[in-house]
Amino acid sequence: MLGKEDKQTSFFDTGFVCAHLINKNSFYAKMHNYADEVITDDDFADIYCLDNGRPSVPPARLTKVLILQNYENLSDREALEMVRFNIKWKYALDVPIDYEGFDRSLLVYFRSRLLINNKEKMVFKKTLKLAKKAGLLKKKVDQVIDSTPMLGASAVKDTYELLRDGIRKVLSFLDEKVKSRVKLSLKAYGKDDSKPKINWEDKKERQQLLSLLVSDVKEVLSHVDVNKEDIDTELKDAVNLLAKIVSQDIQEDKKGKPKIKKGVAKDRIISTTDPEMRHGRKSKSGKFNGYKNHILKDVDSDIITNIDVSPGNCPDKDMTESLIDEAKEEFGIETESLCGDGAYGSGKMRKKMDSKKIELISKAPPLKDTGKLNKEEFNIDVKQERVVCPEGKVAKIHHKSKGAEEEITKTFVFSKEDCSVCPRKDECTNAKNTGRTIIIGPYEEYLQEAREIQKTKRFKDIYNKIRPPVERKIAELISHGLRKTRYKGRRKSRLQSLFTAAAVNLKRIFKEQDKERLILDIVGANAVSI
Secondary structure (H helix, E strand, O other): OOOOOOOOOOOOEHHHHOHHHOOOOOHHHHHHHHHHHOOOHHHHHHHOOOOOOOOOOOHHHHHHHHHHHHHHOOOHHHHHHHHHHOHHHHHHHOOEOOOOOOOOHHHHHHHHHHHHOOOOOHHHHHHHHHHHHOOOOOOEEEEEEEEEEEEOOOOOOOHHHHHHHHHHHHHHHOOHHHHHHOOOOOOOOOOOOOOOOOOOOOHHHHHHHHHHHHHHHHHHHOOOOOOOOOOOHHHHHHHHHHHHHHHHHEEEOOOOOEEEOOOOOOOOOOOOOOOOOEEEEOOOOOEEEEEEEEEEEEOOOOOEEEEEEEEOOOOHHHHHHHHHHHHHHOOOOEEEEEEOOHHHOOHHHHHHHHHOOOEEEOOOOOOOOOOOOOHHHOEEEOOOOEEEOOOOOEEEEEEEEEOOOOOEEEEEEOOHHHHHOOOOHHHOOOOOOOOOEEEEOOOHHHHHHHHHHOOOHHHHHHHHHHOHHHHHHHHHHHHHHHOEOOOOOHHHHHHHHHHHHHHHHHHHHHHHHHHHHHHHHHHHHHHHHO
């Protein structure tokens, strides 16, 4: 049954006993004073029974614990220690000084309940409503976007370990009758079995182990029919996972023996305990394993207007539309302009933002340096399908080709006769059978415009002013624990991100509310003196 906060005061209330010990400007004092404006027990009425069973720990209290937990970047055990012994936490939660807390398993259960009932965004959404109420956030805003790595909670495994873990996972879901018919070459699939002890520097021993593992994979998969209607969902998922690991990492040599593929598969699974984790790369040298956080922030108020989590290998630009659309449809925030670094400045992104009537403030991707005359030196008229070289020669369109999304790329080729006698031939092209070739992509018009705009002083001033603060906001989020997920799976990781963003938003809102109260106090004092 839905439990509710008891507002009856007593001599044990921290507000009565300990208020003088708490810094009035601290986050804990603000939580005590204002948290009820953010969340109430009635917000959870639809996911609890209202008239039957033992009353639950009030969900508003659990929510406050999750906010404080993410504010301080604590584990469940550490958070419950704070609830039991820390005066600041008791004051923030508005519980008596002798409050003992609750079992930490309840936090796990409560998070699961939020996810099952699609309530993971509710607290974050409430902070946006409060920001609007405080006059911080407008309906139409200028926004900044960026991403940052979020390290996964599971260990990254090599091919040998992935195969072993995958086999072990399938075996754990097989019933005893089927399991008894499985004849395995290796016995290293028990819960406590360590990695096979071989000489890992010996190529033959590694090859022999790989052959045995692949043989066991085939044996296990041969006993499961994933097309059966009554197959257990967890077993089916485990089988599909194992099959994907084999296909991504293993191939046969000329003699039909299995060998590990060279290179890394595009969407390679790196952990069986968290199959959604991926190898990521924030820069050429900055590699990581896990997820990415994508952050959308209002320029004027510094409020985070949306946050989402993707696999680590997801390109930054791929999350842009969903972040903007969700902010508008679910949170009531419309984007007038969007600023981001060069990762968001592609021609395709510019076309999408143009269709949404959103100004994109971002640098266009740099042209490839081929050591020859740059494409920008040519006069390109996309509409008239005409390309003129620096020497005044005109190229005729050679052919058009369609991409996967039916987008047309045009190839222009200058005549061999014109290029062969050109005084700038050596600095323009190495082509022997034709003249210089210019390829015009489907978004050339958008990129041309962008490259002209980014040369202006207005663009430089705006870009250099509004983009850097998002880096500081990301640093603030990281200081509250956003660098690493505490959970397995993308959705649980996003729940952590949403609560961390909610805590950071509350810090900003509380500061504004204090300003308003200070102004009211000053006005009131002046009125009395008059």
